Amino acid sequence: MLLRSSPVLASLELNETIHFYTSIGFEKIYLDSNYAIVKRDDILLHFWKCNDKIHPENTSCYIYVTEIDKLYDQIDSVNAIHPNGKLHDTEYGIREFAMLDIHGNLIRFGENL
Numbered sequence: 001m002l003l004r005s006s007p008v009l010a011s012l013e014l015n016e017t018i019h020f021y022t023s024i025g026f027e028k029i030y031l032d033s034n035y036a037i038v039k040r041d042d043i044l045l046h047f048w049k050c051n052d053k054i055h056p057e058n059t060s061c062y063i064y065v066t067e068i069d070k071l072y073d074q075i076d077s078v079n080a081i082h083p084n085g086k087l088h089d090t091e092y093g094i095r096e097f098a099m100l101d102i103h104g105n106l107i108r109f110g111e112n113l
Contacts, residue, residue, distance in 0.1 A: 004042070009105045010055035011036065011047040020102040021045065024075055053104060060106035068095050068111040075099050082106065089113060 011017040014036045018028050026038035026045070036047040043063055050056070065071055072087045075097075085098025085108070096110035 006044040006046055007061035008046040008048060009059055009061070009101075010050040010103065012050060012053060012056065012103045014047060014049055016102050017047050020078075020080075023078055024080070056101070057104035059104075060108065062108045062110060065109050065111050068097070068109060071109060072097050 014031060014033070018031055018036055018038065021038040021040075022028060026040040028036070029039050029044070030037040034049045038045050038047075068087070072081075075081060080099045080101065082098040082100050087095065087097040089095050093113050094110040095113055096108055098106055098108045100106055
C-alpha cells in the first residue's frame, strides 16, 4: 500500500530555493550544502543541489490540494504562476494551475471539483 510521496527536485542554489518556498507558506525542515527539505501541511519537497539548469527546467510534479483558489492567490502574489498555467477547471474534473519555482521546477496543483 502506497502512503505518501515526496518529490525530489533540483535546485541551482539551495538558500534561494528555501527563501522562495518559505515566501509561499512552506517551512524549512532541513538545509545543508547539498540538500534541502521544505514542508507545508502534509507535503514535503526535497531538493538536491545541481549545477545545470537543465535539471530543474525539465522536472515537474503534481500536488493535490484543497482551497486551491487561496493557494493560487498566494503563489500569484510572488509572480510564480506559469505563463500557460492560470487557474482553470478541466474536463477531467480537476481545478488546477501551474507554477514555476525560482529555478524552473514546474509544480502543478489540483483540486477535485
